Amino acid sequence: xxxxxxxxxxxxxxxDHxxxxxxxxxxxxxxxERAIRELLIEKGLFTADDVRRVIDQGATVSPADGxxxxxRAWRDPAFKQRLLTGSKKAIExxxxxxxxxxxxxxxxxxxxxVHHVVVCTLCSCYPRVLLGPPPDWYKSTEYRARVVVEPxxxxxxxxxxxxxxxxxxVVDSTADMRYLVLPMLPKGSEKLDEAALAGLIxxxxxxxxxxxxxx
Amino acid sequence: MSYRYAVGDKVRVLAGDPPGHIRTPFYIRGxxxxxxxxxxxxxxxxxxxxxxxxxxxxxxxLIRFKQAEVWPGYKGPAADTVSADIYEHWLEPAR
Numbered sequence: 001x002x003x004x005x006x007x008x009x010x011x012x013x014x015x016d017h018x019x020x021x022x023x024x025x026x027x028x029x030x031x032x033e034r035a036i037r038e039l040l041i042e043k044g045l046f047t048a049d050d051v052r053r054v055i056d057q058g059a060t061v062s063p064a065d066g067x068x069x070x071x072r073a074w075r076d077p078a079f080k081q082r083l084l085t086g087s088k089k090a091i092e093x094x095x096x097x098x099x100x101x102x103x104x105x106x107x108x109x110x111x112x113x114v115h116h117v118v119v120c121t122l123c124s125c126y127p128r129v130l131l132g133p134p135p136d137w138y139k140s141t142e143y144r145a146r147v148v149v150e151p152x153x154x155x156x157x158x159x160x161x162x163x164x165x166x167x168x169x170v171v172d173s174t175a176d177m178r179y180l181v182l183p184m185l186p187k188g189s190e191k192l193d194e195a196a197l198a199g200l201i202x203x204x205x206x207x208x209x210x211x212x213x214x215x
Numbered sequence: 216m217s218y219r220y221a222v223g224d225k226v227r228v229l230a231g232d233p234p235g236h237i238r239t240p241f242y243i244r245g246x247x248x249x250x251x252x253x254x255x256x257x258x259x260x261x262x263x264x265x266x267x268x269x270x271x272x273x274x275x276x277l278i279r280f281k282q283a284e285v286w287p288g289y290k291g292p293a294a295d296t297v298s299a300d301i302y303e304h305w306l307e308p309a310r
Contacts, residue, residue, distance in 0.1 A: 104254070121240050148242065152291050165295040170282075174238050175275055175300035176257045 035112075058133060063203035066130040066180060069094060070206065071198035073107075074185045083107050083182070091130070098129055101179045107130055109182045117155065117208030118179045119147045125173040127180040131203055138207065148172060158209040181206050186214035216256055218274050219303055224250045226278060227309040228301060236264030239305045243297075247309045248280035251298060260300065274303040 005149045010071055041048055060208070069091055073080040082090040087105045088098050108116040120126065126134035137143050147154045151168045155161070162168055171179050183205045189197060192215065204210040220226055232247035240259050253276055258269030282295040289295070 054303045121242070122238060148297050149286055150290070152296070167296060168291065169279075169295075170297040171277075172240060172297060172299040174240060175260065175302065177254055177275075177277070177300055 017150065034116060043164055048134050058128065059066055061128065061132040063131050063201075063206065064198070064204045065096065065132075065199060066127070066203070067198040067201035069130060069180075070182055070201045071194045073182055075194050080109075080182070084109055087180075096130075103176050103178050105180060106177050107180050107182050108169075108208075110184050112166070112184070114169050115162050115208065116169050116171055116179070116181045117151055118171050118173060118181060120144070120173045121148055121173055122172075125178060127178040127206070129178070130180055131206060135203065155209060158204065181208040183208075183212050186212045188214045218253055218276075220250050220253075220276065220306065220308075222250050222253060224252060225238065226306040228275075228278070229305050229307060235261055237261060239301055240299060241261040243278075243280060243285060243299055243301075246280055246285050248278040248284070248298075250276050251279040252277035254300065257302075259304075275305065276301055276306070278306070 037051065040046060041051075069083065072094060073083050077094070079090060082093075084107055087107045091105070092098055103125070108118075110116055118127075119138075124134050124139040126138060128134070143154065148170050151170050152162065155168075173179050184202065185197075186200065189200060189212075192200075196215075200212040200215065202210065202212070205212050222295060228239060228243050228245060229249045232241075232244075241275070253274065255275065256272035257275050258287070259273050260269065262269040277298050278301045279296050279298040282289040282291060282297055283293060285297055
């Protein structure tokens with residue numbers, strides 16, 4: 001019988017690093033994208049500078065923008081009401097321009113009875129307009145496949161325990177709506193001002209896989 | 216805008232498997248849920264994907280399903296749910 005170290009008597013790092021997901025497929029899509037983009041530029045439908053500008057715009061949004069909106073909702077009940085019933089107008093009050101072709105944004109309020117968690121099982125639909133580009137784990141086939149089947153186990157892996165008396169509501173953004181979670185204000189943070197509150201809110205809280213940590 | 220279903224109506228997602236760009240996930244095809252929200256009308260992505268206009272627009276609903284209905288072996292509490300946005304032409308009335 002061979003010992004556990006038989007194949008590891010050399011001293012270099014022999015771990016299989018986690019492969020980048022769908023690498024081969026991604027390369028094919030990248031080639032396809034480049035070919036189509038070059039053709040469209042050649043035909044004068046848009047310029048290379050247009051492409052750069054759109055990419056730049058996407059990168060200027062970050063979870064700090066979402067956190068600002070959530071912190072305002074925690075501090076201002078009337079704003080929260082407007083956010084929950086017509087998020088676009090409410091968010092524009094904070095100076096964001098949502099006039100573009102972005103899909104509709106829906107804010108889901110967590111309560112003592114309901115905890116929301118967002119996924120796109122079909123691809124990677126995400127509230128980019130307030131969070132920027134999604135993290136790799138959100139796009140991974142593992143998260144997308146598992147969070148709808150065993151949400152509590154997945155949340156546990158994020159360090160999040162939701163009591164059995166709370167409904168976990170997984171929301172799969174399969175079409176024209178994008179979902180952002182409004183977490184509950186953590187106990188002990190009631191007296192913080194809006195800027196301090198915004199500091200408690202992370203990207204993952206707004207996807208619903210973690211909870212804001214109490215101060 | 217005319218909706219065939221009201222909030223609270225029980226609906227079943229069609230179980231078909233037509234070719235093309237379908238936004239109805241497989242795991243809820245054939246499953247019964249409840250209309251939670253009516254989101255308005257949107258151009259049909261099944262046509263948009265092929266460069267067509269996607270008209271007439273299709274009503275879009277948020278449908279909520281009991282996890283136990285979607286996954287018969289679901290281990291979590293009975294109250295747990297999963298919701299998805301489904302276009303009207305993928306729904307039929309259920310009892």
